[in-house]
Amino acid sequence: MSETDLEGTGLNLAVNRHGNLTSASNDxxxxxxxxxxKSSKSPAVINYGSTWCRxxxxxxxxxxQLSNNFPxxxxxxxxxxxxxxxxxxxRYTPTFHFYRDGERVDEMLGAGEERLHDRLWLHS
Known part of the structure; x- marks a missing residue:
């Protein structure tokens, strides 16, 4: 599997096969x-994090990786x-915001791969 740099993270990560993963590199x-x-009304999740946060x-x-499971x-x-x-x-990293029909419908604070998977499944 080839790898790519997710801009701003300093990490080499598996390439997203669906192209549904992007990063915001500035305001x-x-x-x-x-x-x-908001305008497309398609479901989305934003992961707010930082490079200094373990x-x-x-x-x-x-x-x-989960982005490949929820195209x-x-x-x-x-x-x-x-x-x-x-x-x-x-105020806390990581924070995940979930959007549906252009509106934020859920928030998850902290990590946990299983918790994240369950929320993604719920909102996909």
Whole structure:
């Protein structure tokens, strides 16, 4: 399996075979992503994390791998240090926000691959 760098994470991760995984590398990217989620009304999950967060770095490879299992969901990674203006409401990393029909419908704080899988299944 080939690998790719998820921009801003410093990690080599398995390539997403569905192309439904992106990263927001600055505030404008994240603003565009949020606007796209609201206008497209397709289900999405945003993983708010940071490079200095040990738990974030532990769950990120699973987040990327799970994107292959849920091709109808858009997966977005946003580093809070790269998007300081649009993530100032995030108080804990990792935080996952789940969107359906353009609206945020759920939030998960912390990690846990099984917990994340169950939430993704629920919202896909």
């Amino acid at each position: 404008q990217d994240l603003t565009n992503v949020l606007h796209q989620i 738990v974030c770095n532990q769950i990120l490879p699973a987040f990327c 109808k969901l858009s997966f977005i990674y946003a580093d809070i240090d790269e998007c300081p203006e649009t993530t100032q409401h995030i």
